[in-house]
Amino acid sequence: MTLKADLRDFLDQAGNVLELTDQASKVFKFLSEIVSTVSEHIEQPLIAVDLQCSSRADGLSCRGSIEAKCRESGVIEWHCDICQAAGVISHWQASRWDKQERTFH
Numbered sequence: 072m073t074l075k076a077d078l079r080d081f082l083d084q085a086g087n088v089l090e091l092t093d094q095a096s097k098v099f100k101f102l103s104e105i106v107s108t109v110s111e112h113i114e115q116p117l118i119a120v121d122l123q124c125s126s127r128a129d130g131l132s133c134r135g136s137i138e139a140k141c142r143e144s145g146v147i148e149w150h151c152d153i154c155q156a157a158g159v160i161s162h163w164q165a166s167r168w169d170k171q172e173r174t175f176h
């Protein structure tokens with residue numbers, strides 16, 4: 072199953088994190104960590120994120136690690152290197168977790 076996430080769903084119009092349930096805030100922490108890591112290494116084809124698969128929800132015991140990459144469309148894809156867990160993250164650009172160096176042309 073692919074977890075489709077839109078970062079805007081967790082943020083208000085000013086880009087601040089909404090008040091989230093414990094579960095949602097755990098998911099958000101997981102997603103925002105992926106966004107920061109991927110955007111920092113955006114040129115790499117596959118990025119190892121310093122996250123364990125189990126950190127995305129309570130009760131998960133998978134010991135896999137998360138790998139992610141940014142598609143040309145700008146959507147971040149992530150997956151666990153052990154289990155079938157995977158997801159995509161959209162609309163993360165220009166959020167405060169976007170660590171890309173801004174270059175203006």
Ligand SMILES: [Zn+2]
Pocket residue numbers: 124125133134135151152153154155156
């Ligand atoms: Zn896993």
